Amino acid sequence: MTQLFKLVGLAILLGIPANHAVAQEKIKIGVIVTLSGPAAVLGQQARDGLALAVKDLGGKMLGRDVEVVVVDDELKPDAAVTKVRGLLERDKVDFVVGPIFSNILQAIHKPLVDSKTFLISPNAGPSSFAGANCSPFFYVTSYQNDQVHEVLGKVAQDRGYKRVYVLVPNYQAGKDSAAGFKIDYKGEIVEESYIPLGALDFQVELSKIASLKPDAVFTFMPGGMGVSLVKQYKQAGLADRIPFLSAFTVDESTLPAQQDAAVGMFGGANWAPNLDNPQNKKFVASYEAAYNSVPGTYAFQAYDAAMLIDSAVKAVKGDLTNKEAVAAALKKADFTSLRGGFKFNTNGYPIQDFYLTKVAKRPDGKFQTEIVEKVFENYGDRYARDCVPAN
Structure with missing residues (x-):
């Protein structure tokens, strides 16, 4: 700090604006995502997507070097809070990007917002912070959790599915997914199964599905849960008989493990690798070249998070001390x-567009989701009406 004060003092003597004098200070971005256990692939995609964005920016924002500090939340709320304290107190980050899971977000939101540190979620978007508890220190580059699931509810309704089995994990995002599905779906829910987060054996639920014979199954099973469910669903002979509608269950994070078992399964998303615009084509090609895998929503939303931060740094001319201006x-x-x-x-x-996607096998043997149709256009979440923006 002494060197910093000397630098600022010298700048004043020379008539140079103080913020220019500290321009060489690094911009520090903390990344907190799940990097261990079956869900690690989700965090890896987010980490890598943000890293690619920083690389595309030349490692700088407004001429200042960018330092990214990555920590593993271990998918444990208590551990995540400890890690966040380290980012704030030890690393003194300017922004925090993360996490993947909504239960982790609910744990870290308060300490970050209370410290007036900007938190940008590249995935989790629970309803709990979208309404009356919104904050000028919290931004989401993904969606409100309900929305991607609303896509499948509308599709199920439009396709005339009369009876649907709902299968989701028993935590906030799982509850949001079921609620989102039911907004537009008006048919019968024959069963609503909530299972422990991290469960990998679905034989009981698959037996129920086979017995009840619904017109479709709606599910949300992220990471390793989705890998196990899709394989077991296929092995049980259900894939050819009962349409499989999901979000985050068959996507670019799980497809390398699911492979042919997932082909033809539907998803809801705000993006897909084959979305036809120049910036996305460049991103997908660069990501595949850098990481030898197809990017998913986790990667693209983290990429956008870095670009969002860059836009804010430029807008405030590098002065991150004026929190209102940064917000x-x-x-x-x-x-x-x-x-x-x-x-x-x-x-x-x-506010964004949402699509129905379908898993396909590419000519090069890799698997990806592809857009089938646009379901919602310029769609904002229903909780925003309860948010009173800070002045």
């Missing part, structure tokens, strides 16, 4: 999203 710059979202159209609602969650 206003983040809310403006003056960058080109990989998804195309994107803007923030009053609650810091996006």
